[in-house]
Amino acid sequence: MNVKDKIIMITGAGGGLGSEMARLLAKNGAKVFILDLNDEAGRAVADEITADGGQAWYLHVDVTSESDWKTAVDTVKDVCGRLDVLVNNAGINIRKPVEEMNIDEWVTMMKVNTGSTFLGCKYAIPVMRAQGGGAIINTSSVCGLIGHKYTPEAYTASKGAVTMLTKAIASRYAKDGIRCNSIHPSTVDTPFVQVLFQDPARKAERLGEVPLGRLATAADVANAVLYLASEEASFINGVALPIDGGVTCY
DSSP states (O other): OOOTTOEEEEETTTSHHHHHHHHHHHHTTOEEEEEESOHHHHHHHHHHHHHTTOEEEEEEOOTTOHHHHHHHHHHHHHHHSOOOEEEEOOOOOOOOOTTTOOHHHHHHHHIIIIIHHHHHHHHHHHHHHHHTOEEEEEEOOGGGTSOOTTSOHHHHHHHHHHHHHHHHHHHHHGGGTEEEEEEEEOSBOOHHHHHHTTSHHHHHHHHHTOTTSSOBOHHHHHHHHHHHHSGGGTTOOSOEEEESTTGGGO
16 A cells, blocks of 8 residues: 555554554654653653664644644644645543443543544544645444444444544535545443453354454454555545444445
8 A cells, every 4th residue: 555655643642542543654664753632651652663773753732722732743844844634533432321420521522532633623624625635534333323322322423423524524624625424433442341352242243243253353443544544546536434344235
């Protein structure tokens, strides 16, 4: 996939899925900006990429802060002169059902999962338009496509909003050469999930819903981001791409 010399910002890139995306994009020649609240983790990813011969910078960013977003995008412009790809990956999940969640927790979920995506798009789009185009990739979830009985309703609502925000931006800004797509992972094999799977019943229920019979890996998700960021995806716009082994095919 051709992402050589593309300037790419990734939120939540200090760990988990975001760090895997950053490593893969840098390995394929992109110049990556690691955005995170966790300075130690974010710098570690940037240092690892640099030590491996890639190009990476760390930026401390609270993705719910409008001023942080403006500063981050301005910094990328100052350092590299352009912004080719934005990956809105940061997100949280307050694991409470709707009847137990209070309004402040609901608002927090929306502010982080949906608000950060809005702010990223708001500040990236003018830069991309001025340079003649770019690509935005928003991390949603299978829960942004279907109701999921094992997932809190607030998370599902926030990811559904990301899905439709993606399509709205794709339709409005395609004329400016800006593509916008969303990715929709199912349960990803993470340390948290491995703890969850110590309960045999929970392991059976999660694996049982995946036709391919396994969990997604961080590499599965990162490979989809690599494709959508690449020149090979130049005619892909407004797509909600499941990375789910078939969970949403029923």
